[in-house]
Amino acid sequence: MEAFTAHRRLEAEYHDPRAFRYNLNAFLPSVSSIQQILQKEIEQRGDVQRWNKVREPFKNDPWLKALARARNVTLHQQAIFDGSLVHIGMYRWRRHKLSVARKLPHDVPSERLLEWFTTTDLGKMFLDEEHSAWGEEYGVWRQYNVAEISTTEDVLTMTRRGSIRAHDMLATAHRLYGVETGNIDDEYLLSRDGLAEVTVLLESDVDPSLPSKWGWHDSMP
Numbered sequence: 001m002e003a004f005t006a007h008r009r010l011e012a013e014y015h016d017p018r019a020f021r022y023n024l025n026a027f028l029p030s031v032s033s034i035q036q037i038l039q040k041e042i043e044q045r046g047d048v049q050r051w052n053k054v055r056e057p058f059k060n061d062p063w064l065k066a067l068a069r070a071r072n073v074t075l076h077q078q079a080i081f082d083g084s085l086v087h088i089g090m091y092r093w094r095r096h097k098l099s100v101a102r103k104l105p106h107d108v109p110s111e112r113l114l115e116w117f118t119t120t121d122l123g124k125m126f127l128d129e130e131h132s133a134w135g136e137e138y139g140v141w142r143q144y145n146v147a148e149i150s151t152t153e154d155v156l157t158m159t160r161r162g163s164i165r166a167h168d169m170l171a172t173a174h175r176l177y178g179v180e181t182g183n184i185d186d187e188y189l190l191s192r193d194g195l196a197e198v199t200v201l202l203e204s205d206v207d208p209s210l211p212s213k214w215g216w217h218d219s220m221p
Helices: 002-012 017-032 036-044 048-054 064-073 077-082 110-117 155-175 192-199
Strands: 084-092 096-101 135-144 200-202
Touching: 002 017, 002 155, 002 192, 017 077, 017 155, 036 048, 036 135, 036 155, 048 135, 048 155, 048 200, 084 110, 096 135, 110 135, 110 200, 135 155, 135 192, 155 192, 192 200
Parallel strands: none
Antiparallel strands: 084 096, 084 135, 135 200
């Protein structure tokens, strides 16, 4: 619960790089401790041999190992800021349509970047003030890439993968005692649309009343 709570906060405060760093540093040790806690619990029950057989797929799991390595590294402020890739521009239903290529301050929260961009001359060129094109609005797509966690995937993808595998490991342990815990829908969570629910901040996320002001609700079938 500690690990999953930390990850919920990580996603909820994703677009503030400082808060993201705090939450990531809380998540890493908590998710990495699950395996040790499971081992101790099962040892106390005298079921180590049964557990050793079923936990084999998790011993060298690449995502759990990556998060375990990262827990031993303090992810300093600069590592998070330098690894933050920001694309600010026009989106349609969170799908990237057009963005500007310019140096942006990656330590600034996405909401502030969005507020700034919509007041610039460039920001007024892409969309009319009434947002007459249904579904199109300005947004910020932010990804964190931290080498200590992965050199090939962004941090949100890796932490979601690790959370899913940690849950799978917990489910396997419970199954030893006849308890079914259910599965996590990893296909959606790791899909482009599932990740975009977190990584893309839209104008309507900041102000949910905007679609009504733009008349989108009246146009919905």
